[in-house]
Amino acid sequence: MSDDRTREIADGRTTLGIELGSTRIKACLVGEDLTVIAAGSHEWENEFVDGRWTYPLAAVETGVRAAYAALVADLQEQHASVPTTFKAVGVSAMMHGYLPFDAAGDLLVPFRTWRNTSTGPAAAALSDALGFNIPLRWSVAHLYQAVLDDEQHVAHIDGVTTLAGYVHRRLTGRDVLGVGDASGMFPIDPATQDYDAAMLSAAQDLIGVPDLRALLPEVLVAGQDAGTLTAEGAAWLDATGTLQPGAPLCPPEGDAGTGMVATNAVAQRTGNVSVGTSIFAMVVLERPLSTPHEELDVVTTPAGDAVAMVHCNNGASEIGSWARVFGRFAEAAGSPVDADTVFRTLLDEAAAAEPDAGGLLAVNYLAGEPVTGVEDGRPLLLRAPDARFTLGNLVRAELMGAFATLAIGMDVLHGEGVAVDRMTAHGGLFRTPGLPQRQLAAALRVPVALEATASEGGAWGIAVLAAYLEHAADTSLAEYLDTTVFGSAATNVVQPDDRDVDGFTAYRGRFRAALPIQAIAAAVPGTPAGVAPDAATSSGVTTTTAAEPRLPTDPQQEQDVTR
Numbered sequence: 001m002s003d004d005r006t007r008e009i010a011d012g013r014t015t016l017g018i019e020l021g022s023t024r025i026k027a028c029l030v031g032e033d034l035t036v037i038a039a040g041s042h043e044w045e046n047e048f049v050d051g052r053w054t055y056p057l058a059a060v061e062t063g064v065r066a067a068y069a070a071l072v073a074d075l076q077e078q079h080a081s082v083p084t085t086f087k088a089v090g091v092s093a094m095m096h097g098y099l100p101f102d103a104a105g106d107l108l109v110p111f112r113t114w115r116n117t118s119t120g121p122a123a124a125a126l127s128d129a130l131g132f133n134i135p136l137r138w139s140v141a142h143l144y145q146a147v148l149d150d151e152q153h154v155a156h157i158d159g160v161t162t163l164a165g166y167v168h169r170r171l172t173g174r175d176v177l178g179v180g181d182a183s184g185m186f187p188i189d190p191a192t193q194d195y196d197a198a199m200l201s202a203a204q205d206l207i208g209v210p211d212l213r214a215l216l217p218e219v220l221v222a223g224q225d226a227g228t229l230t231a232e233g234a235a236w237l238d239a240t241g242t243l244q245p246g247a248p249l250c251p252p253e254g255d256a257g258t259g260m261v262a263t264n265a266v267a268q269r270t271g272n273v274s275v276g277t278s279i280f281a282m283v284v285l286e287r288p289l290s291t292p293h294e295e296l297d298v299v300t301t302p303a304g305d306a307v308a309m310v311h312c313n314n315g316a317s318e319i320g321s322w323a324r325v326f327g328r329f330a331e332a333a334g335s336p337v338d339a340d341t342v343f344r345t346l347l348d349e350a351a352a353a354e355p356d357a358g359g360l361l362a363v364n365y366l367a368g369e370p371v372t373g374v375e376d377g378r379p380l381l382l383r384a385p386d387a388r389f390t391l392g393n394l395v396r397a398e399l400m401g402a403f404a405t406l407a408i409g410m411d412v413l414h415g416e417g418v419a420v421d422r423m424t425a426h427g428g429l430f431r432t433p434g435l436p437q438r439q440l441a442a443a444l445r446v447p448v449a450l451e452a453t454a455s456e457g458g459a460w461g462i463a464v465l466a467a468y469l470e471h472a473a474d475t476s477l478a479e480y481l482d483t484t485v486f487g488s489a490a491t492n493v494v495q496p497d498d499r500d501v502d503g504f505t506a507y508r509g510r511f512r513a514a515l516p517i518q519a520i521a522a523a524v525p526g527t528p529a530g531v532a533p534d535a536a537t538s539s540g541v542t543t544t545t546a547a548e549p550r551l552p553t554d555p556q557q558e559q560d561v562t563r
Contacts, residue, residue, distance in 0.1 A: 005037060005079050012085035012247070016071075017463025018064060019258060020093035020163055022046065022115075022277045025063040027071040028459035029083075034467060034485055036460060038078060040070025046113060053115040057107055057166075061236065064167060068237055086247045089229060090466035091171065092458050093164035095184040095254030096135075098142030100157045108153035111163070112142055114278075115313065117368045117375070119145040129206045130199045132187050133292040135311065136370055139185035143215075144207050160185070160215050168252035170236050172227030177217040178250070178465075180257030183299035186216060193304035194219050220251035222302040222465055223472025250466040256282060256309065257302040258461030263424035263451055264486045266301040267478040271420050273440060273448070275427030279315035279406055281444070283308045283423075289416055295371050295409040302465060303477040308418065310409030312371055316429050318364040318379050319398050322346070343432050346395045351435040353392030355503025359384050360393050361510045362401035365518060371409045378521035382514060399436065400504055402429075403443040404511040407504070410444050422447040422493065426457070437492075442500035443508075449493045451486065 008014055008031055017028045026041045042063045046053045075081055096114040101107055114137040122145035126134040134141050139160055146154050161169070162185065165177045177185070179193055186203070189196040195216060204212040220226055226249045234243040256274070259265075260282055265272040271283035282299075285306045289298065297309040327342040337345075365377025381397070383389055413420075425448050429436045433450075441448040464485055471480050 005031065006081045008032065009037070009075060009079055009081040009083050012083065013087050014083065015463045015467045016083075016086045016089045016247075017459045017461070017466060018067065018089075018091050018167070019255065019457070019459040019462055020060070020063070020091075020167065021255065021458065022094055022113075025067045026457065026459040027064075027067040028457075028463050029071055029075065029086075030460065030463045030467065032087075034464060038071050038074040039459070040067045040072070040074055042066035042070065046115065049110060052110070052118070053113045054110040055113065055163075057111065060163070060167065061170075064237065065239055069239070072238075072240075072242075082242055084242055084244050088250060088466035088469050089171070089247050090250045090462035091164050091168045091252045092255055092258045092462035093162065093167065093252075095162060095164075095181055095256055096137040096139060097162060098139055098146075098160065099162065099166055100143070100146075100153060100160050102156045103158040108156055109146075109151070115367060116142075117313070117370065121145065122148055125206065126203060127292065127294075129202050130187065131292060132196075132199060133294055133296060133298070134187075135297050137184075137311075138297075140203060140207075144203075147207055147209075157209075157215060159217070161217050162252075162254065164252035164254060165217050168226065168249065171229055171233035172249055173230050173233070174227035175217045176220050176226050176251060178226075178253040178257060178302050179219050179221050179300050179304045180260075180302045181252060181254035182217065182219045184254055184256070184297075187298070188219070188300050188304070190300065190304060190306045193221050193300075221304045222251065222477045223468055224251060225469075226251040248466075248469055250462070250469050251302070253302055253462055253465060255458045256280065256299065256307075258458035258465070259426060260284075260301055260307075260461075261464050261477075261481065262458060262461035263426055263449075264481045265424050266303060266305070266481060268305070269419055269421045270424070271422075272424045272426065273406070273444075275316050275402070275425065275429045275436075277315055277317055278311065278313055279402065279427075280309060280311040281406055281410060281423065283413060283418060283420055285418065289418075293412050293416075295412045301477070308413055308416075310371065310406055310413070312405045312409065313367045313369050314364045314377060314402075314405065316364075316402050316427070317366055318362070319395075319402055319429070321379075322395070322398055340431070346391075347399075347432050347435050349390075349392040350395035350399060351392075353390065353396040354388065355499050356506040357397035357400060357503075358390065358393035359387030360389065360397040361507070361514055362394075362397040363511070363514065363518070364398070364401045369405055371405050372515055374515065374518045376518075376522040378518060378524075380514070380517065380521060382517075396435075396439075397507070399439055400443070400507045401511065403440055403504075404508055407443040407508055408512070414445075420446050422449050424449045424451055426451075433492075437494050438497060438500060439504070441494050441496045442504045445496050445501060447493050447495050449491050451491055 029038045098112040117136045119136045119141040123141040187196045229247045231245045234245045259274045263272040273281045361382040363380040
């Protein structure tokens, strides 16, 4: 152990980041040099209750406490030290969704996560009224859908927030959001770095609430004071009572914002791709888009700059399912291997496969996919009689299937003339070097980079934003990341390969042509709509736990960065 690290911890010169992902809650502690000192995590799963995906608030408290306790245990083991305070703290979580509270602070309906896509009428009406694309998962779409459905709780709403906003409020007592997370609740005006005033007025008239602005959290940009850890907040986080109040907190952010920070993609003409349960790409815009597009969300960086976001509900889970099958085969054959070896072996086979996957086609839709207009998804594997059905082609088809919807959305950005110098990728899939990075470059037709620090994930990203608090008066967030955080970081950049590009182009054509099959597959009697196949039961029970296949991770390299 290092005496310097031990003193750093004891003196409260470390920074704590907490992120609530879709399958894992992680706590990450960084030193003054922004390297990870310790980490702790807690696994959790969403539940399908009465037709909606949710997490109980009790599970939020239990999970955050467990992740923090695991971090403290890691510190005790490595440095024989237990922190009593921090230089700064930050909270991040999956974006969007719906958490409505009454005046007493009680949750009125179970948390409705980003995964719910039942807000079609509300999103369409809002998009039309505002002249701005409002995605199905945005908080204002959930609010208006509740109004349209005449839900009784609407009359009692005192405020609406996101998951990160809720945890931040428990820690500080303040109802605030970072601008990036807020931009997934309601459109932001980049000029004011606040909710768009004209759109607020139009939405208020449509929804029919007395004061829509009063229902939304205060908006803050990176580096602004977002409150301090209260005594109640310290006790909520640390059940042992060791943690003391007083540490400053940065504005709470969504996982999209922390992904941008973790990949140094907050400046114009930069972007990042996050691959987890969902998959999304973020591109920082030089100018506004010429017209709204259903395939694109317009959100912001944590500093308030406009970002075009292509968000796909379905990411790498289907690849994880296949890896689990092959891992079980190895185990049954008497030669068990770890998850990393399974992935490496499968991707090595795929790297030597045909560029278009030999005529195979894989669709990774475990849920509906708004980008392609699919309401209810079903994973499919299709092949013509003359297709070359090999292990390598199978895995390559699954990999290209994971990127196909993202590429379709990115085509819209290309059509807008949006320039991207490079995209930076992060997520568990990229822990296996080689083909995933190369295939993504071919799918998007832009250089794709991997930063050494990106593997630390969103908990590290929000810790960096918390550390930025003491530097915000002197430098912009983009400059801080360029000079202080990433100045000496190792970067691996892969250019699109012509052969891979041609293969993916052919594959994407098959993918588009096969999309109508989704509606036919969804109509087949069996798995109820919205329920993961391994969660369905013949008895029709409406409460299940979704067993999401998980990509290989280790405690120091959390890769699950999702919506």
